[in-house]
Amino acid sequence: MALGKEKIETYRKTLTLRRNALAEDLRQATVQLINDESYYTDAVDQAAADTDKNFTLQMKNRDRDVLWQIDEAIKRLDDGSFGECDRCGDLISEGRIEAFPFTTLCIDCKAELESEEHRFPGRH
Numbered sequence: 001m002a003l004g005k006e007k008i009e010t011y012r013k014t015l016t017l018r019r020n021a022l023a024e025d026l027r028q029a030t031v032q033l034i035n036d037e038s039y040y041t042d043a044v045d046q047a048a049a050d051t052d053k054n055f056t057l058q059m060k061n062r063d064r065d066v067l068w069q070i071d072e073a074i075k076r077l078d079d080g081s082f083g084e085c086d087r088c089g090d091l092i093s094e095g096r097i098e099a100f101p102f103t104t105l106c107i108d109c110k111a112e113l114e115s116e117e118h119r120f121p122g123r124h
């Protein structure tokens, strides 16, 4: 474990704040979607509204994904594996963690995975 106790607490605070903000955001968006009972007589308007709604849902699914990743990162803070690359076990650079606190890959593995994905699309 290369990260100091202070650093861990800082990351935990950052992640928890981010998590709470995101969870609140999701909660409000869900309430809005449920309360949004606008129906349009015009089929085009209705279609546009549905598209909006689908887009919102898609965005929210992504948020939910991030929420999950943050949860996982907090778990890793707890079990001491935070900051280690999932793939090669090396330490992830601090700059990268500062920028992406819930990343699980070092920059090399991330780049490698991305180029693999590029070569074999859809194989993830």
Ligand SMILES: [Zn+2]
Residues within 6 Å of the ligand: 085, 086, 087, 088, 089, 090, 105, 106, 107, 108, 109, 110
């Ligand atoms: Zn790695």
